[in-house]
Amino acid sequence: MTDQIVATPLSDRLRDILVDVEPRLPEGQARQAVRAGLARLADPKLRIAVGGRLNAGKSTLVNALLGSQLAPTDATECTLLAAWFRYHHRNQVEVHFRDGTSTVIPAAPGGGVPARVPFDQHTVTHLTVWAPVEGVDHDFILIDTPGRDAVSGLDDYSMEAIRQADGLIFVMHDPGEVELRALEEFRGAVASARLSADNVIGVLSRIDTISDHLAPAEQRAEASKIAARAAARLRGLIGTILPVANRVAQAAGCGHLTESHAATIAALARLDEPQRRRLLFDNTRFLTSPAGTVSEAARADLLAMLGRYGVTEAIAAVDNGARGATAIRTALLSASGLIDLQELIRQRFLLRADALRVDSVLAGLRRVTGDAPIDSTLRGLADAINVLRRDPALRVAELAEVARAYAAGHLELTDRLAADLHDLLTGATPAQRLGRDAAATDDELRAEADRRIGRWQTFEFDLPRRSRRLARIVIELLNEVWFRLD
Ligand SMILES: Nc1nc2c(ncn2[C@@H]2O[C@H](COP(=O)(O)OP(=O)(O)OP(=O)(O)O)[C@@H](O)[C@H]2O)c(=O)[nH]1
Ligand SMILES: [Mg+2]
Known part of the structure; x- marks a missing residue:
């Protein structure tokens, strides 16, 4: 299987095809699409957009992932323009206009998107926020998008931003x-944007707001159930949905939690059990119940930053031995779900960057090569693309990893699971990938895909944590087969 994966990056092969075709095309839509594809391939960074409805917590999550509070967040409609976050040693903001020009404006104090962009926003396509953020831009560009149901009529703009991305959170x-x-x-709206479980990760956000009276662990358990239900309903559109406590992730990830906060948290952790329970019962009691030497102002500060959910988690971190701001931040990052999300981004997006980038360029080209083009150059392009498309690296590279773990004895499979994996790896048609013959109807195939997904989900549940990812790869490919059935 692995022998079939070609060493030359697919993006290089696609670039060669496009460089060859471009001068032979007449000026027009097709040539423009090829040029756009070449421009996309010239930028080696993977683009990951963060999208969702108004106020979902997108910008808060973006900040957590950036490790720096650069995207404005607010309870009212807040993000009006798509913002691309990229690395630069200096903070600055570039405004890109619809006519293809751009201009640089100063960043907000401390960096990031300024409160006001001094241009008619309908003339602007997006902003590039240059900032010295380590991590993100070295691996990928993160794009914050406006809420989908923005009343200002910017819906199309957020879709436009999403369409330019290779992956979506x-x-x-x-x-x-x-x-x-x-x-x-949204599924209907993004069909043209090539989004599917293959390149969309879901985040169930603001999990601290699920219920006022549940402890964090119970909130997380509840959030996992809600996420699993939503994932079942959105099969095919979203691969995995991870619960994340965005605000806690932002506070911990952006270093808002200082040594002085850590000292307050440690003092709260030293209170006796009844005092702690009373304090953490609700927000009012947190601010007013006796709390030893911890001032009301210090408590209010902590509450505003972490919410009761985060404060409870921070105290638990101290109980578990965390000392000082760095240790508490690390514990909170993990408890917030952000570390799991970063790992999922690595697995689902970064390790497949080449295939995802090529896939998104091909989506842009499909518009000009889609319906059996009459022009012979375009026909040649369509044929070359078809050859590329069949490359197993575009689809099966990660499945090969599961196969390798199985072959090496790191992953034990029953005969049935092994057969499922084999079918997925070797099948050329949806029916073959599900171990059925060509006579099976779509309904039968869907039912078969469901059975296999169920089997792998049960299997995933029983696996040690570090191996679950392998089962998820299979589940997501089965989802994809399901989704692509007519
Ligand atoms: N309690 C709680 N509030 C949160 C959390 N994440 C975000 N918020 C709050 O929810 C509001 C919206 O957050 P944003 O991150 O601005 O949401 P958004 O999706 O970017 O909003 P738009 O850009 O306007 O669509 C803000 O007041 C945040 O402080 C969270 O995990 N818990
Ligand atoms: Mg926002």
Whole structure:
């Protein structure tokens, strides 16, 4: 299997194809699309957009991932323009206009998106925020997008930003009926944007707000159930949905939590059990109950930053031996779900960067090569693309990893699971990938995909944590097969 994976990056091969075709095309839509593809390939960074409905907590999550508070967050509609975060040793903001020009304006004090961008926002496509953020831009560009149901009519703009991305983190705050319906609608809207479980990660955000009376561990358990239900409903559109406590992740990730906060948390941890319980019962009691030497102002400060959920987690971290701000921040980052999300981003996006970038360029080209082009140059381009598309690296590279773990004895599979894996690895058609013959109807194939997904989900549940990712790779490919059935 692994022998089939070609060493030359797919993006290099696609670039060669496009460089060859471009001068032979007449000026027009097709040539422009090829040029756009070449421009995209010239930028080696993977683009990951963060999208979702208004107020879902997107910008808060972006800051947590950046490790720096550069995206403005607010309870009212806040993000009006898509912002691309990239590395530069100096803070500055570049405004990109619809006519293709751009201009540099000063960043907000401390860096990041200024409160006001002094241009008619309808003339602007997006901002590039240059900032000395380590991590993100070395690996990928993070794009914060405006809320989807923004009343200002910017919906199209956020879709435009999402369309330019190679992967999407879809943030949902409350996947109840309304939000799920909005997502179903979103599914229709993004069909052209090539989004599917293959390149969309879900985040269930603001999990501290699920209930006022649950302890953090119970909130997380509840959040996991909600996320699993939403994932089942959104099968095919979103691969995995991870619960994340965004605000806690932001406070810990952006270094807001200082040594002085750590001292307050340590003092709270030293209170006796009844005092602690009273204090953490609700926000009012947190601010007013006796708390030894900890001032009300210090408590208010902590509460504003972490919420009761985060404060409870921080105290638990001290109970578990965390000493000082750095140790508490590390514990909070892990408890918030951000570390799991970063790992998922690495697995689902970064390790597949080449294939994802090529895939998104191909999506842009499909518009000009889609319907059996008459022009012979375009026909040649379509044929070359088809050859590239069949490259197993575009689809099966990661499945090979599962196969390798299985072959090496790191992953034990029953005969049935091994057969499922084999079918996925070797099948050329959806039916073959599900171990069925060509006569099977789509309904039968869907039912078969469901059975296999269920089997792998049960299997995943029983696996040690470090191996679950392998089961998830299989589940997501099965989801993809399911999704691509007519
Ligand atoms: N309690 C709680 N509040 C949060 C959390 N994450 C974000 N918020 C709050 O929710 C509000 C919206 O957060 P943003 O990050 O600005 O949301 P957004 O999706 O970027 O909003 P738009 O850009 O306007 O669409 C802000 O007041 C945040 O402080 C969280 O994990 N817990
Ligand atoms: Mg925002």
